[in-house]
Amino acid sequence: MTDNVSLISGVALRYASALIDLAEEQGALAEVETGLNQLEALLKESEDLDRLVKSPVFSAEVQTKAISAIMDKAGITGLTANFVKLVAxxxxxxxxxxMIAGFRAQLAARRGEVTAEVTSASELSGEHIAALKEALNASTGKNVNIAAKVDPSLIGGLIVKIGSRMVDTSLRTKLNSLKFAMKEVG
Known part of the structure; x- marks a missing residue:
């Protein structure tokens, strides 16, 4: 398991484990993965859906009916739809x-993949991402997926996190180190 899994609650992890086992047993891993990705995208783009999912005000019946209608409209069917309805x-x-994060983490672990969180001062080109992925694959010995973020406050350089390891080559960090070193001298 990856270190990301430790950040996922026990309940979510148990549900995710059950789903991945069932999906593997039924040969529907790709279908479930696609359905969960669609659902996650819907949750991210709709504040109302996010509110429905997280609010304790709505009854289980209301949540189940609403989420069922949304999944039907989005074309999310089969094991994924049944799983989400059960959860509701x-x-x-x-x-x-x-649960979606737990499913992804377990699926990645079964595939021998790890995710590297890469933060840069500006958007990385496809060429840079490919070169970084190749270097990380060589250094870890695993297939590395890159989750890229942009943080202009870094000024330049990269911050790469894989599990509990982090390499910070950002200009901001180097300037802060220099500032502290100058304070000690002066």
């Missing part, structure tokens, strides 16, 4: 984002 019926819909 059991009043655990508030943890669906963690």
């Amino acid at each position: 019926t059991n009043r655990r819909l508030f943890a669906i984002a963690s």
Whole structure:
């Protein structure tokens, strides 16, 4: 398992484990992965849906009906739809984002993949991402997926996190180190 899994609650992890085992047993891993990606995208783009999922005000029946209608409209069917409906019926819909993250983490672990969180001062080109991925694959011995973020406050350089390891080559960090060193001298 990756270190990301430790950040996921026990309930979410148990549901994610059950889903991945069932999906593997039924040969539907790709279908479930696609459905969960669609659901996650819907949750990110709709504040109302996010509110429905997280609010304890809505009953299990209301949440189940609403999420069923949304999944039908989005074309999310099969095992993924049944899983989400079960989660809603059991009043655990508030943890669906963690369940999706847990599913992804376990799937990546089974595939021998790790995710590197890469933060840069400006957007990385496809060429740079490919070169970085190749270097990280060589250094870790695993297939590395890159989750890129942009933080202009870095000024330049990169921050790369893989599990509990982090390499910070940002200009901001180097300037801060220089500032502290100058304070000690002066």
